[in-house]
Amino acid sequence: MISAQQRNYKPRKIPKQGRALHTVDSIIEATQKILSNQGYESASTNYIAEVAGVSIGSLYQYFPSKEAIMASLVEKTVVEAAERIREELLSCMGLPLEESTPRLVRVILETRKANAFVFLSLPREMPCHRAVSGQLTTEKYLHTTIYSYYMQHRDRVGIEDLDTAIFVTEHLVIGCIDAYIDNNSPKIDDETLVDHLSLAVLSYLAV
Incomplete structure (x- = not known):
């Protein structure tokens, strides 16, 4: 049986036509903008609807709650990040580990930096959202491709x-990258992090 909390995270209606898809995209984009610029507490459904340029009735037609919008935003962010990493994985299939490892570490760093609020801040500001975040990760979306790469x-x-x-x-x-983005690391730059993480991975993996 689906709990009330689980229902609260699910979209109320799945958009199928162009106008509906545009409305939902506008709501999610507005939410991302508010979260990035003003934080979670500012993202009320009324304010999201205002920034998105839609009526509150239109918002509730697709999302029963603020939490459902957040879950859709996380899913969209994770899928887009995963697709970018998948492209890099596929392009690295035939390259030596010494060449492909830095490329993969770099693209993971770039995707997590670009979406730091969703990957790092949102689970802290919205503790009840951690269960959703735990189910929606780039690693789970990419498991088959990652296994093929190995x-x-x-x-x-x-x-x-x-x-x-x-x-x-x-x-x-991912742990080192998140600590770096979260300022819980030594004062190093992106390339230094990529170099040292690549060395650590290669030292662990390579025969």
């Missing part, structure tokens, strides 16, 4: 259990 480089990966290797490298890279 298989492509199997002769260079010295860890027998690929699932463990993937788990460790994902959390090493």
